[in-house]
Amino acid sequence: MSTSSSASKMLDSEFLGMRCRLIDLAASLDRIDRSDGAPPADPRMAQIRRGLEILAGDAHDRATRVQLEFSLPCDSNPSPLTPRP
Amino acid sequence: MYFIEPHIHIASRTTDDIQAMARAGCVAVGEPAFWMGYDRSNVGGFYDYFRQLTEWEPKRTANYGIRHFAWMGLNAKEAENVPFAREVIALLPEFLDKPDVLGVGEIGLHKCTKNELATLRELIELALGRDELLLFHTPHLEHKLMGTRMILDLLRADSRVNRDRVWIDHCEEHTIRLVRDEGYWAGLTLYPTTKVTPERAVDMIEIYGPERLLVTSSADWGPSDPLAITAMMAVMRRRGHEESLIRRIVYENPLTFMRQCRRFDFTPPQ
Numbered sequence: 001m002s003t004s005s006s007a008s009k010m011l012d013s014e015f016l017g018m019r020c021r022l023i024d025l026a027a028s029l030d031r032i033d034r035s036d037g038a039p040p041a042d043p044r045m046a047q048i049r050r051g052l053e054i055l056a057g058d059a060h061d062r063a064t065r066v067q068l069e070f071s072l073p074c075d076s077n078p079s080p081l082t083p084r085p
Numbered sequence: 086m087y088f089i090e091p092h093i094h095i096a097s098r099t100t101d102d103i104q105a106m107a108r109a110g111c112v113a114v115g116e117p118a119f120w121m122g123y124d125r126s127n128v129g130g131f132y133d134y135f136r137q138l139t140e141w142e143p144k145r146t147a148n149y150g151i152r153h154f155a156w157m158g159l160n161a162k163e164a165e166n167v168p169f170a171r172e173v174i175a176l177l178p179e180f181l182d183k184p185d186v187l188g189v190g191e192i193g194l195h196k197c198t199k200n201e202l203a204t205l206r207e208l209i210e211l212a213l214g215r216d217e218l219l220l221f222h223t224p225h226l227e228h229k230l231m232g233t234r235m236i237l238d239l240l241r242a243d244s245r246v247n248r249d250r251v252w253i254d255h256c257e258e259h260t261i262r263l264v265r266d267e268g269y270w271a272g273l274t275l276y277p278t279t280k281v282t283p284e285r286a287v288d289m290i291e292i293y294g295p296e297r298l299l300v301t302s303s304a305d306w307g308p309s310d311p312l313a314i315t316a317m318m319a320v321m322r323r324r325g326h327e328e329s330l331i332r333r334i335v336y337e338n339p340l341t342f343m344r345q346c347r348r349f350d351f352t353p354p355q
Contacts, residue, residue: 005325013323063285067259071230 086328087354088314088335091115091343092191092220092254092272092301095142095153096134097122102304102311107149109315112354114146115343117156117191117220122306124163128172131159135180143185152351154343156190156220157181164195164204174207181217187346188212190220191254194232197224202235209239218346219251223260225279233260237267250345252299257281261289265297270342274303275313283317287324295333299342 005013029048047069054065087110095103095116106114116138125131135157143153157180159173180186189212194201212219224232236253240246253264254272257280264271273289274280281289286300302313310316314335321331343349 061258063288064258067257068230070227071259072227074231074234 086110086318086332086335087112088318089113089115089339089343090302090311090314091299091339092117092274092303093311094119094303094305095146096137097306098304098311100145100148103146103149103151106311107151109312111151111314113152113154113339113343113351115154115156115187115339116142117222118158118160119191119222119305120160120162128169128176131173132176135176139180139183139186152185154185154187154349154351155180155183156187158190158192158208158220159204160191161193161195161201161205161222161224164192165198165200167200167203170204171207174204174211177211178215181215184348184350186348187343188218188220188250190218190252191222192220193222194224194235195228197228197232197235202239205236205239209243213243213245216347218342221251221253223253223255225255229255229257230259233263237263237269240269241267252342254299254301255280255303256289258285258289261293265293268297270297270299272299272301274301275310275317276303277308277310283313283320286317287320287326290321290330290334291324295330295338297338298334299338300334 032045050069051066054062054069057065059065090106090111090113093114093116095114118135118138121134125134138155138157142155146153157177159170159177163173164170177189181189189208192205192208194205209219211217221236223229223236233253233256240248240251248268249270252270252272255274256264256271257273261271261273271293273286275283275286280303290298290300300314300317302309302311304311304313318331318335321334340351340353343351
């Protein structure tokens, strides 16, 4: 199932929102840079950077890939049914 | 268009919210037992809360023409103390016998610990022993994938589980396929920051189709919107989806799932 919209129409509809969210993200990164201290060693910053790389890629499941980037490691085999302590 | 809000915490919402939902077309709600924002200090706190969900909240929504159905369970955040959890679980049969209770929920995992898992096994046992519907909460954020897979593994190992009668909630892009591929009902939760936005929910409807899919606001005491379903309906219309598909997602699917409860007695408005 998909929408009947063409990619061009979808871009028309999404463009300003995407632009706004990109600027928001850029401003958040600038805000962190302007703050005291040095954040780059924080693993969350590395996650953000890897998330941005996913966005810049060509995959058609970017949202899923970003979600996986922000998930705890979870191998499919063996089962993760061993709980954390 | 009428809609059913299958997962909302009315106990956390104002009467104004209920009135706004009724004006927007909401005709029924499902309210799972959950964590009220603080850990209860004794089992009596749970008893009173279960009474609130089965006695008081139905009256509040009925004032605006909304039928209220509840779910009884012990949430994962208060499941860590297993002996205490057992005291709470012992209360549940009394409330599960009440006429507008749909089943056992929301139960699940939070940090995916050994104790949470032990309590969850006992809750599942209670539900299966009574042939109740099951509603699972999957963990937040980085724990979601691991917790969802642990719940699926638990269920897969029990041959008594009828997957048509199980709803696994708070699915996102990285977990919806796991849930749907195994034949369960998948829930999408419309939250402004965590979980999914209306736009992303519609993306998933387009990718995976409407079968065994429930969309809810899960509105509670945190940042959430009791009218989030109507926001998603607006996105579907904007993208050109037919009214019949919108109705299926927001009305027929919840009705189909809830009707499986032997106590469910609801006459849809004509």
